[in-house]
Amino acid sequence: MQIILDARRRSDVHWEGSSLFDQSVSAAATLTDIMIQQGNRVGMLVYGGNFLKWTVPCYGNVQRERILRTLADAEQGRHLVFEDLEYLPTDYFPPGSKLILISLLLPRDLRMLVALQRSGFPLLIISPNPNSVEQALLGSHPSVQFAARGANLERQLLLRNLRRAAVQVLDWDT
Numbered sequence: 001m002q003i004i005l006d007a008r009r010r011s012d013v014h015w016e017g018s019s020l021f022d023q024s025v026s027a028a029a030t031l032t033d034i035m036i037q038q039g040n041r042v043g044m045l046v047y048g049g050n051f052l053k054w055t056v057p058c059y060g061n062v063q064r065e066r067i068l069r070t071l072a073d074a075e076q077g078r079h080l081v082f083e084d085l086e087y088l089p090t091d092y093f094p095p096g097s098k099l100i101l102i103s104l105l106l107p108r109d110l111r112m113l114v115a116l117q118r119s120g121f122p123l124l125i126i127s128p129n130p131n132s133v134e135q136a137l138l139g140s141h142p143s144v145q146f147a148a149r150g151a152n153l154e155r156q157l158l159l160r161n162l163r164r165a166a167v168q169v170l171d172w173d174t
Contacts, residue, residue: 001040002057002093003028003067006103008048008083009076013104013130020128023174024102025071027126031100032071036064044070047088049077054092085112090121098122104130107158114165124168131155132173 005028013020028044035042036059043057044067055063055070085103093099099116103109105127117123131151155171162169 001035001098001100002043002045003031003035004045004047004088004099004101004103005071005074006048006085006101007046007074007076008106009078010083010106013133020104020130020133020174021076023128024104025074027128027172028102029068029071031102032064032067036060042067043093045089045092046070046074047085048083049075052089054089057094057097085109088112088116090116090119093121096120096122099124101125102127104128105155105158107154110158110161113162113167117165117167124170125162126170126172127159128172128174129155 005024007021032042032044039059041057041059042063044053044055046053053070053074055066058066099121101113101123103125105125113123113125131148159169159171
């Protein structure tokens with residue numbers, strides 16, 4: 001099992017000292033705990049910061065601690081190479097590995113994620129929904145409501161296209 005944490009800065013939302021990235025890090029830690037307790041081999045890739053952070057898949061409490069340290073050090077960044085999921089280092093993953101991607105998802109990610117699923121990596125995406133957070137931050141003005149409807153339609157289209165390609169997606173309303 002390989003957990004991939006999306007650390008691309010352009011896909012985050014901040015509010016009152018917190019962010020969706022912080023929530024994603026917490027989700028990755030929780031998943032790690034559950035998977036290790038169930039006896040799974042778990043690895044972690046933090047993708048999109050200023051460099052890749054990869055923890056080789058392994059078992060047990062020592063592995064759990066390695067992954068939690070990796071998550072504690074995880075930072076968002078902007079690096080031209082990592083702006084798209086196109087450069088996701090799939091060579092790091094053993095063939096047939098189950099992948100769990102925690103990402104806000106960007107429309108341009110669709111092609112790479114479909115290709116990843118079709119290349120034999122069962123893929124589950126846990127996607128914190130940025131629209132609900134942004135709408136709550138911006139208020140209930142009619143123009144905000146109109147923009148929110150458009151953003152929600154765009155997100156639903158992206159999720160529908162992923163599901164049509166047999167990618168499992170969890171739209172997470174944080």
